[in-house]
Amino acid sequence: xxxxxxxxxxxxxxxxxxxxxxxxxxxxxxxxxxxxxxxxxxxxxxxxxxxxxxxxxxxxxxxxxxxxxxxxxxxxxxxxxxxxxxxxxxxxxxxxxxxxxxxxxxxxxxxxxxxxxxxxxxxxxxxxxxxxxxxxxxxxxxxxxxxxxxxxxxxxxxxxxxxxxxxxxxxxxxxxxxxxxxxxxxxxxxxxxxxxxxxxxxxxxxxxxxxxxxxxxxxxxxxxxxxxxxxxxxxxxxxxxxxxxxxxxxxxxxxxxxxxxxxxxxxxxxxxxxxxxxxxxxxxxxxxxxxxxxxxxxxxxxxxx
Amino acid sequence: xxxxxxxxxxxxxxxxxxxxxxxxxxxxxxxxxxxxxxxxxxxxxxxxxxxxxxxxxxxxxxxxxxxxxxxxxxxxxxxxxxxxxxxxxxxxxxxxxxxxxxxxxxxxxxxxxxxxxxxxxxxxxxxxxxxxxxxxxxxxxxxxxxxxxxxxxxxxxxxxxxxxxxxxxxxxxxxxxxxxxxxxxxxxxxxxxxxxxxxxxxxxxxxxxxxxxxxxxxxxxxxxxxxxxxxxxxxxxxxxxxxxxxxxxxxxxxxxxxxxxxxxxxxxxxxxxxxxxxxxxxxxxxxxxxxxxxxxxxxxxxxxxxxxxxxxxxxxxxxxxxxxxxxxxxxxxxxxxxxxxxxxxxxxxxxxxxxxxxxxxxxxxxx
Numbered sequence: 001x002x003x004x005x006x007x008x009x010x011x012x013x014x015x016x017x018x019x020x021x022x023x024x025x026x027x028x029x030x031x032x033x034x035x036x037x038x039x040x041x042x043x044x045x046x047x048x049x050x051x052x053x054x055x056x057x058x059x060x061x062x063x064x065x066x067x068x069x070x071x072x073x074x075x076x077x078x079x080x081x082x083x084x085x086x087x088x089x090x091x092x093x094x095x096x097x098x099x100x101x102x103x104x105x106x107x108x109x110x111x112x113x114x115x116x117x118x119x120x121x122x123x124x125x126x127x128x129x130x131x132x133x134x135x136x137x138x139x140x141x142x143x144x145x146x147x148x149x150x151x152x153x154x155x156x157x158x159x160x161x162x163x164x165x166x167x168x169x170x171x172x173x174x175x176x177x178x179x180x181x182x183x184x185x186x187x188x189x190x191x192x193x194x195x196x197x198x199x200x201x202x203x204x205x206x207x208x209x210x211x212x213x214x215x216x217x218x219x220x221x222x223x224x225x226x227x228x229x230x231x232x233x234x235x236x237x238x239x240x241x242x243x244x245x246x247x248x249x250x251x252x253x254x255x256x257x258x259x260x261x262x263x264x265x266x267x268x269x270x271x272x273x274x275x276x277x278x279x280x281x282x283x284x285x286x287x288x289x290x291x292x293x294x295x296x297x298x299x300x301x302x303x304x305x
Numbered sequence: 306x307x308x309x310x311x312x313x314x315x316x317x318x319x320x321x322x323x324x325x326x327x328x329x330x331x332x333x334x335x336x337x338x339x340x341x342x343x344x345x346x347x348x349x350x351x352x353x354x355x356x357x358x359x360x361x362x363x364x365x366x367x368x369x370x371x372x373x374x375x376x377x378x379x380x381x382x383x384x385x386x387x388x389x390x391x392x393x394x395x396x397x398x399x400x401x402x403x404x405x406x407x408x409x410x411x412x413x414x415x416x417x418x419x420x421x422x423x424x425x426x427x428x429x430x431x432x433x434x435x436x437x438x439x440x441x442x443x444x445x446x447x448x449x450x451x452x453x454x455x456x457x458x459x460x461x462x463x464x465x466x467x468x469x470x471x472x473x474x475x476x477x478x479x480x481x482x483x484x485x486x487x488x489x490x491x492x493x494x495x496x497x498x499x500x501x502x503x504x505x506x507x508x509x510x511x512x513x514x515x516x517x518x519x520x521x522x523x524x525x526x527x528x529x530x531x532x533x534x535x536x537x538x539x540x541x542x543x544x545x546x547x548x549x550x551x552x553x554x555x556x557x558x559x560x561x562x563x564x565x566x567x568x569x570x571x572x573x574x575x576x577x578x579x580x581x582x583x584x585x586x587x588x589x590x591x592x593x594x595x596x597x598x599x600x601x602x603x604x605x606x607x608x609x610x611x612x613x614x615x616x617x618x619x620x621x622x623x624x625x626x627x628x629x630x631x632x633x634x635x636x637x638x639x640x641x642x643x644x645x646x647x648x649x650x651x652x653x654x655x656x657x658x659x660x661x662x663x664x665x666x667x668x669x670x671x672x
Contacts, residue, residue, distance in 0.1 A: 118393050270510075
């Protein structure tokens, strides 16, 4: 082969080497952090297929280090062997799962409905309730974010007891709605401010009433924002533990409370706990992977003005 | 709060005498029913009536009735203007019922001694709770811990900023990395406290303990020593919330116009200098929002602590919330716990107001 005629100057070569070092460093950081983020999930999922010796010897990789067993899932009644049979553990688990699903979905829906309406009103009309004007009302809603749940927890415990709402899903739903409402209002206000007012003006000129204009013109445009707010609320309420631990005992107990109540008692039976944890986090992992776009949109809403 | 364009519509409403009367009747009639229901419940509870009442549900229903009537009456009384009020009114009534009323109730609760498991009801005890708080070393310790936990946000912030910078640069498989980095946020803190706190950090068989031993730490113990235990809790909490800050910062980075950075490069700024003199100052507002929201979330920190260490060793990892939770679990005294929570709320409001004022001063200096 003939000698290369055109080649980079020596100074450019050093540049290139620097570029490669930079790339390696960047991807190195990315991969390390990916491992940090995903390893606990990998660990939990694989541990749910382990047996005692695998746990003790620290086996990590299924099919190479150890042969997966269904023991952890047996203890939940969710393994292929037991799925057809009656299982009290599975019923218990499914009950908690339904409780979690019902409370988190209803609370998120309620918060999105109430929050969107309020955010729309605040972004379009001028209000005056006594001394409260628009900025005051906005602040009134957003300031709820600062309120730590512990301040409301014990009063609600007493109030719910006298209202007979302790250990009911309705009680939890109301509280969860309250905790996510400011976040929804924040996201939706941002969303509505980005929609031009001319749209509604045109609709009103065409003879729609203000509510018709909101429902038929504005809402479809704001739908992505509403989905984002909904998903974010769903994540927060699905994972909520503090109120659920205080206010529920048997009927309305949610999944996090069930997970928490099992952690202490299992000892080294990690497979059972791992299976339970996996089952508790899988729904949100799926939501996270599929709807990542919306979650990021929701969280970014407040950041950029 | 910024205010966008307002919708200005002039509506000719002709509210007749009759409509006004109906509206007023609706509001005051349902209000009277609500007052009557409350009075009835209170009398039944204290035993003035011969009627045994199981709970206060009638009062709740009467509030719902009043709220509905109030909403309807807005339209009846004010026509188009009332329809606009209807957007904000439901949320307002909800928040008032769920926050303002319980807060007022909490104030009376805070100055009483009420053991929920005992038969006797609340007993007003003046400032006894305050005195008890003043001499309660565990509460002050928990407050001190909260300061440490809050300071840890600065470290979280720098990590999140670094990751956001990398995510905003030219990389391949951006979407994969974004989803992967988002994952910890999706996990419930309770599951995390088992996955990481109880199994991965387990002294004998946990993978992190194995790694620590391999690295030369003979007897790894993550929850034995107070300082290390607190650090471990901080790391676990940071792990779940770094994605949150990262995404907010990433959104901020992507909103910076490219031209600004290009101009900096043309002017001969190196990467490091263009970061400190261009990107970082431009990111300040977003950073402050992210930090403020993170502080708010950090102040609620409890789930991990309750489930992993339950405050131990010796209260070294206690947050205020987990401490009050334990206090209630152990003694089921709602009065003292409520007082602690209210003091905490006051401290938070003061601290955040000072923080926001300081930030405002710093961002908009008055010369």
